[in-house]
Amino acid sequence: MKNEKKVHDLANSVAVSLRSELNIKGFVGSVIGVIIDRLNINLMFIHIDDSKAKGFSAEVRNYQHIYINKNDYIRTQVFTIAHEIYHLLDKEVYEESLSADERAADHFAACFLLPEDEVIDFYHYEKKRRTDLEILYMISDISYTPYETVYRRFKELSLATKIIDKELKKSKDIFKSSLDTEEVFVKIRNENFGESILDNTSWNKKNLVSLIS
Incomplete structure (x- = not known):
């Protein structure tokens, strides 16, 4: 430790x-x-x-x-x-x-x-009107960071993840071990909020270089 x-x-x-x-x-x-x-x-x-x-x-x-x-x-x-x-x-x-x-x-x-301060400030500001699951997807989109990384960051910073935990457990019970955690987050998002263009790998191959340059 x-x-x-x-x-x-x-x-x-x-x-x-x-x-x-x-x-x-x-x-x-x-x-x-x-x-x-x-x-x-x-x-x-x-x-x-x-x-x-x-x-x-x-x-x-x-x-x-x-x-x-x-x-x-x-x-x-x-x-x-x-x-x-x-x-x-x-x-x-x-x-x-x-x-x-x-x-x-x-x-x-x-x-x-x-960064710690940015995540905490954004989380608490949005928590007044959104769930922790919605905030996770928002931060992931803004930061271009994997869903699982944002989730772990929430845990490290002692931010509530009750709804995220519930959705992860429910989805993992359905998919068993066929998907890794990031893929499970993609499935949850698609079912609840619709697809993100950042999760579309065919679009990704054509546009990434211009997107991040």
């Missing part, structure tokens, strides 16, 4: 530091391409057959590159870009183990895309 807290604390401090260094505020997923340019990182979208392979990063002759699976949802791609930024940052990294560094990169991405 202490090691996990150390991983999360480091990742959060790196995210806060980078946001301050770049002087950015609010949810930044929709402008991740601009951030990549400011960091002088080359971004490439490639076809990867393995659906579990989201992307990777590399530094070659002092040039930094991020490669993203073009078959993923836009939200997943944005999160993966943020995850890989962490790996490329010329800062202290958590090197106790590969898994710890991956968890740190995931937490950095969550903190970078979903």
Whole structure:
């Protein structure tokens, strides 16, 4: 538990530091391409057959590159870009183990895309008239962040998720283990609120580069 807290604390401090260094505020997923340019990182979208392979990063002759699976949802791609930024940052990294560094990169991405104050303020403002499930989808759309990431962020920040939990349990009982959590959130959304264009992978392949550049 202490090691996990150390991983999360480091990742959060790196995210806060980078946001301050770049002087950015609010949810930044929709402008991740601009951030990549400011960091002088080359971004490439490639076809990867393995659906579990989201992307990777590399530094070659002092040039930094991020490669993203073009078959993923836009939200997943944005999160993966943020995850890989962490790996490329010329800062202290958590090197106790590969898994710890991956968890740190995931937490950095969550903190970078979903800053604590922004999430809490937005949640409490909207909670006066909307359910926690509606707010989750709103924040996910605004931040271009995966539904599951927003859900975990709510849990980390001790924000109520009663309706989300109920819908997740009901849907997982129906679909059993055939869908991962992100896909379950997509199903819940489609059934209750209609489809989001950010979840349309065919649209995604044609428009992502111009959308986030």
